[in-house]
Amino acid sequence: MTSKWLGVMCASVMMASPAAGFAQESHPDAAKLTIDVKDIVHPVSPMLYGLMTEEINHSYEGGLYAELISNRTFRGDWAGLQRWEIARHGNAEATLSIDKTTGPSAALNYSAKLVVASATESNVAGLGNPGWWGIGLKAHTEYKGSFYAKSESLSGPLTVKLIGNKSGLTMAETKVDLKGGDWKQYTYTLKTGSIAASAENHIEFTVSQPGTLWLQSVSLMPPTYANRENGNRIDLMEKMAAMKPTFIRLPGGNYLEGDKLQDWYDFKETIGPLVDRPGHQAPWSYWSTDGFGLLEFLEWCEDLKVEPVLAVYAGYSLKGEHVKAGKDLEPYVQAALDEVEYVTGDVSTKWGAERAKDGHPKPFPLHYIEVGNEDWLDHSGSYKERWPQFARALHTKYPQYKLIATEPVKATDKLEEPEVVDDHYYKHTADMLDFTKHYDDAPRTGPKIFVGEWATLAGSPTPNFGAALADSAWMTSMERNSDLIIMSAYAPLLVNVNPQGSQWGTNLIGFDAQTSFGSPSYYAQVMFAEHLGDGVPKSTITEAGPRFYYSATVDSKTSTLHLKFVNASDKEQPLEVELTGLTGLHVAKLTSLHGASYEATNTITEPSIVRPLLSSSQVQGSSWSHTVPALTIQTVDVVLK
Known part of the structure; x- marks a missing residue:
């Protein structure tokens, strides 16, 4: 028998669409x-559905990682300090430079040097920072900050202000009592009043007397998701939670490798106190402070109630360098074993104890370890030699975990067999629509498939609806073949929509310093995972x-x-x-x-x-x-x- 749908529309959700009633009588061409x-x-x-991100499009620095100060560790280039300016009010006089002889730690052994030649209560001098293309502020909200400072012939109050770019009005203000002498960490709190929510704000740190001040590791954090210290933006986390992911592939794709061997993701330099993290060059043109380090990745998983899919560096970097298998590769294999221990080891292990020291005694859940990223790009073909060395070591020490290879490999025995192979697909709309039968007749023997990166490339900076249609068509294929495809993740996930903030054309969720939005493909992802x-x-x-x-x-x-x-x-x-x-x-x-x-x-x-x-x-x-x-x-x- 035939039924009719008596659709009751939810008035709280609006969309430009034809009436969505089910109908309707039988159709001769149905x-x-x-x-x-x-x-x-x-x-x-x-x-089946998870998340993948990396440090691209300011996904972490200037995005998910809630830090509001840009270039908080005072990296410089040919033009001087990036994103910092001297603030000289009235007749104040001051100069700014990078001092490579002093810093608060061995990791941050340099600093910004501010020499104030002339300043008074009404003629202050200091430093200003614009944030990540603005600093997003809301009314009646508390912002917590800190910095390391060393001063010479300068003590007393340092004033911190959040200032509206257009109005010049102070949105929040506090004073920090500088003690003088060697390096110390200072903390401060700023609270806004009845202000209009806006991203068009900046911050200033000023003094009202002459002297010399060195600054390093300057921070300002808004409220974070789950009130996590050194945590994540609430709006972006809420959008991810709505996607109902089951895992996060971390620390991401190219971010794992770096452009050069020296830029590989060495987890040991991303853990511990922030002042002990030197940072490293990320492959998408900008510096990573590693304030969002391995522990923060894992806590991100914890807050979303998902598990990590841990990718370990496999000895290949994007500009073609690779580490020769054998003795040269041994330190990187050991680093991978140590990283797994940091994630999963109990407090009696060396790296489990380090994790506990960092504030998280409980091990994190783990089922999958990925060895490398897109190693089919290594035209030397060295992955076929590097993979066995990693696989044998990881399978031997951690037989309970499944290994993911980044290209098909030939195994000589069980220890070298991958349980999963990672396939990546970036296609234009018509090509993705035509690609949906790719796995229908694929053999069901051998490794399972992880579609670790995929997207339809249409629309910028986020997908248009044509991309959403093709993405959804592809997701029907993955569901239909989910006996073979066991995991998948759209990429890239995030983009700072400021034109200077984006390095990739089509990205799932867009944001600026104040707010964020979901693309049509984002809503398709939410629908598919929820149902x-x-x-x-x-x-x-x-x-x-x-x-x-x-x-x-x-x-x-x-x-x-x-x-x-x-x-x-x-x-x-x-x-x-x-x-x-x-x-x-x-x-x-x-x-x-x-x-x-x-x-x-x-x-x-x-x-x-x-x-x-x-x-x-x-x-x-x-x-x-x-x-x-x-x-x-x-x-x-x-x-x-």
């Missing part, structure tokens, strides 16, 4: 979709259009059928759905994401042009009709009980 909800062909991987079962039922479809895609999964715990429909055509797609063995009245819910065209998108100023719309109704019996509108992504949940 595609025929048949699903046997009781015949489960294979399970769905419980870790996912644990088994794939037997299904067939006939007479569907060439750009119509679907997937079906069943949740055995809630007895819910999760359907995904993707209509990437500009023509509607009528459907006749047959659910074998289903009788009676069943609650059903629909989520619909629609774009007026492939080019439709969201932006930092218009974040809700493309956004999900919800409706709910009932289906009667096993057969019903439905039409998927043109340019639309839908999830349909049918309760089978």
Whole structure:
């Protein structure tokens, strides 16, 4: 029998879309979709959807990592200190330079040197910092800061102010009592009043008397997610949580390797007190302070209640250098073993004790270790020699963990066999739509597949709706083949939309110093992860259009059928759905994401042009009709009980 959907729209969620009702009487040109909800062909991987980030697009520095001060460790270039300016008010006189002879630690053995020749209470001098293209402030909010200072013939108050760029008005102010003498750490707190939320602010540190002041490791933190010390931006964490990820691949792709061997991700220099982290050159043109280090990565996982997929450096860097297998590679293999111990070892182990010393005695969960990143780019072919050395060492010491290879490898014995291979795909819209059958007939023997990076490249700085359609089509393929594809992660995840903040064209979530937004592809990701079962039922479809895609999964715990429909055509797609063995009245819910065209998108100023719309109704019996509108992504949940 045929049922009609009596859609009840959720008024709280708005979207430019055609009416999302299910309908409708039988259509003579409808595609025929048949699903046997009781015949489960294979399970769905419980870790299918996760996250991948790296230090690109200011994803960490100036993004997820909540630090508001840019270049807090005073890195310089040919033009002088980056992002810092001398503040000279009235008739004050001062000069600024980089002093390579003194700093608060062996790691930060240099500093900014401020020489104040003339200053008074009404003519102050100091340093100003613009933040990451602004400092985002909200009303009645507390911001906590710190810095290391050394002073000569200079004591008394140092004034810290947050100042509006346009108005010049003080948004918050405090004073710090400088003690004089050798290096000391100072802390301060700034609290805003009844101000308008804005990113157009900067910070100044000034003094009202002559003297010399050295500064290093200057920090200002807003409230963070879960009140985590040295933690993450709340809005970005909330958007990630909504994606319902099961893992985070860390510390990321190219960020693991660096451009040169000297720039590899050495976890030992990213842990411990911030003042003891020297930082390193990241491969996407800017410096990483490593304030967001390995422990912060792991705590990020903890806060999202997911587990890490730990990538260890495998001896290859992006500009073609590699470490020769054998004795030369041994220190890097040992570093990998040590890193796993830092993540998982109890406090009786050397590196587990270091983790406890850093404030986290409890080990982190771990199931997968990835050896390297995109080693197919190593044209020397050295991965086939480097992989066995890592695999044998890791499998021997940690047989409980599964290893991920970054290209297919030939194993001589069990210790060299990877359990998983990492495949990456970046494609344009039409190519991604045509790629959806890639794994349908792939052999099910050998390693499983981790699609560790993938995206449809259309739209900038975030995907347009055409990319969202192709991304969704690809996700139906991954769900359909989730007996083979056990994990996946869109990349890049984050982008600072300031033109100077972005190095990659198409990225999932956009942000500036104040706010953030989800792209159409972001909402598609949320929809797919939120409506996912644990088994794939037997299904067939006939007479569907060439750009119509679907997937079906069943949740055995809630007895819910999760359907995904993707209509990437500009023509509607009528459907006749047959659910074998289903009788009676069943609650059903629909989520619909629609774009007026492939080019439709969201932006930092218009974040809700493309956004999900919800409706709910009932289906009667096993057969019903439905039409998927043109340019639309839908999830349909049918309760089978």
